[in-house]
Amino acid sequence: MFLKFDEWREQYGEIMCLNLAGTRLVVVNSVTAAADILEKQSAVTSGRPRMVMAAEIMCGSLIPAFMTYGLPWRRFRQASHQVFNIRASQAFWPMQEHESELLIRGLFEDQSHLERHLSRLSTSVTWRFLYGGPAIRDPDEDKVKVMNKFVLSVASAAQPGASIVDIFPFLKPLPTWVASWKKNGLEFFKESDVYFMDLFHQAANHKEEASFVNSSLQVAAEFGIPDQEVAWAAGGHFAAGVETTATVLMHFIKAMILYPEACKKGQEQVDQVCGNRIPKFSDRDQLPYVFAMVKEILRWRPPVPCGVPHAATEDLTYGPYLIPKGAIIMDNIWAMSRDPSVFPDYDTYNPDRYLTPDGQVRVSPNPVDEVYVYSHGRRICPGRDIANHSLFIDAAALLWAFDFEKAKGPDGKEITPGTMDFVDNGLAVQPAEYPYHLKPRRANLDELVAHF
Numbered sequence: 075m076f077l078k079f080d081e082w083r084e085q086y087g088e089i090m091c092l093n094l095a096g097t098r099l100v101v102v103n104s105v106t107a108a109a110d111i112l113e114k115q116s117a118v119t120s121g122r123p124r125m126v127m128a129a130e131i132m133c134g135s136l137i138p139a140f141m142t143y144g145l146p147w148r149r150f151r152q153a154s155h156q157v158f159n160i161r162a163s164q165a166f167w168p169m170q171e172h173e174s175e176l177l178i179r180g181l182f183e184d185q186s187h188l189e190r191h192l193s194r195l196s197t198s199v200t201w202r203f204l205y206g207g208p209a210i211r212d213p214d215e216d217k218v219k220v221m222n223k224f225v226l227s228v229a230s231a232a233q234p235g236a237s238i239v240d241i242f243p244f245l246k247p248l249p250t251w252v253a254s255w256k257k258n259g260l261e262f263f264k265e266s267d268v269y270f271m272d273l274f275h276q277a278a279n280h281k282e283e284a285s286f287v288n289s290s291l292q293v294a295a296e297f298g299i300p301d302q303e304v305a306w307a308a309g310g311h312f313a314a315g316v317e318t319t320a321t322v323l324m325h326f327i328k329a330m331i332l333y334p335e336a337c338k339k340g341q342e343q344v345d346q347v348c349g350n351r352i353p354k355f356s357d358r359d360q361l362p363y364v365f366a367m368v369k370e371i372l373r374w375r376p377p378v379p380c381g382v383p384h385a386a387t388e389d390l391t392y393g394p395y396l397i398p399k400g401a402i403i404m405d406n407i408w409a410m411s412r413d414p415s416v417f418p419d420y421d422t423y424n425p426d427r428y429l430t431p432d433g434q435v436r437v438s439p440n441p442v443d444e445v446y447v448y449s450h451g452r453r454i455c456p457g458r459d460i461a462n463h464s465l466f467i468d469a470a471a472l473l474w475a476f477d478f479e480k481a482k483g484p485d486g487k488e489i490t491p492g493t494m495d496f497v498d499n500g501l502a503v504q505p506a507e508y509p510y511h512l513k514p515r516r517a518n519l520d521e522l523v524a525h526f
């Protein structure tokens with residue numbers, strides 16, 4: 075979808091509209107249009123399209139990411155800001171440093187399953203952020219399997235037209251003895267509720283640990299949020315956060331193979347600052363190039379290229395255009411990342427575009443919006459600081475530990491990964507599997523990882 079939208083953007087410009095059997099789908103293609111429609115007018119563009127089966131029946135309307143704009147969603151965002159904000163999110167730095175060590179150790183011991191290592195990392199960071207507890211060493215652990223099954227089931231029910239009740243919402247009040255889809259959906263909700271409440275109580279019993287659940291509990295009373303809502307928000311946040319970081323790191327390693335000069339610059343800076351010890355957050359100010367590398371990977375391959383659909387809750391206008399109430403609005407992040415007037419030579423991975431001539435990080439070259447890859451307006455991704463911190467520490471650790479080389483085929487020739495090969499998982503878009511070879515850069519990496 076994002077590639078097709080990009081083609082159409084060239085034809086139609088900064089905003090375009092499709093008619094989906096009567097529903098207007100408005101695609102916002104430029105940062106300037108997003109700043110007006112999704113930010114300035116966000117009081118009327120922060121709704122969500124209705125999802126009866128996935129959001130209302132299977133999740134009891136308890137997942138904030140699915141809620142439309144209104145009091146329950148606003149209350150939750152205000153409360154969770156206290157956990158997600160940049161200062162509070164620094165409480166998770168020791169955990170994120172530990173996870174970067176586990177990543178390097180895992181890849182050193184067995185580099186053949188890159189995707190699995192990154193998925194373990196992302197699962198463990200997201201889990202520990204939400205619930206606390208020790209690292210998840212095996213992504214197939216039972217409790218994680220149940221969570222992943224929940225995510226998959228809800229994602230598949232959220233596909234347009236997946237359930238009859240989303241095509242004909244007036245069927246929702248039917249009794250369960252007539253509507254087996256409703257019976258199954260409600261049973262799914264009951265089982266998931268037991269599971270989320272159990273995770274919630276386990277986390278809440280360890281008050282001393284920093285976690286989303288514990289911090290939310292401290293503010294929940296103030297905002298009048300019941301335990302069940304905190305429990306479901308945590309589960310929903312897992313679904314929202316788990317795939318994206320792993321996806322970005324998959325893109326990052328591919329970029330390191332394809333752009334060895336940028337990789338070398340990053341490694342030189344890391345070596346100068348950290349020498350033979352793995353990077354820490356305390357090195358951040360001295361690693362501006364690594365910072366720029368993270369910004370540039372998010373631009374070069376934004377993991378959620380079309381954003382998450384918004385819905386207009388009132389009529390609004392943009393220039394001469396009317397966007398009617400009920401229209402679905404898509405934030406075309408991919409197109410914004412490839413605007414040649416902002417990012418010349420946009421196809422190239424070039425971290426220098428984020429640096430001043432004396433090598434310091436500068437505000438995005440994009441004059442209107444610094445964080446557009448996390449979307450716009452009131453629904454902007456609340457996990458962006460957690461994600462940016464993970465990406466920074468993991469990218470620095472990878473650069474410190476490995477050289478990234480092209481793998482060789484059976485004929486001994488190097489294989490160059492394709493730059494535009496993707497797997498589209500619905501919202502997040504990963505690179506298709508690609509061959510790689512990781513070469514340890516430190517003679518004593520075996521001794522170092524033994525302490526991780």
Ligand code: HEM
Binds near residue numbers: 200318455
């Ligand atoms: C590189 C990593 C990530 C990227 C690029 C990303 C991007 C996005 C985008 C584009 C949206 C849609 C916002 C909108 O509706 O306009 C979103 C929503 C969301 N993200 Fe992230 N995300 C990332 C990581 C995370 C993490 C780590 C968490 C939590 C631990 C998280 C939690 C959420 C939640 C809860 C929402 C729904 C917000 C709402 O509807 O109010 N994200 N994210």
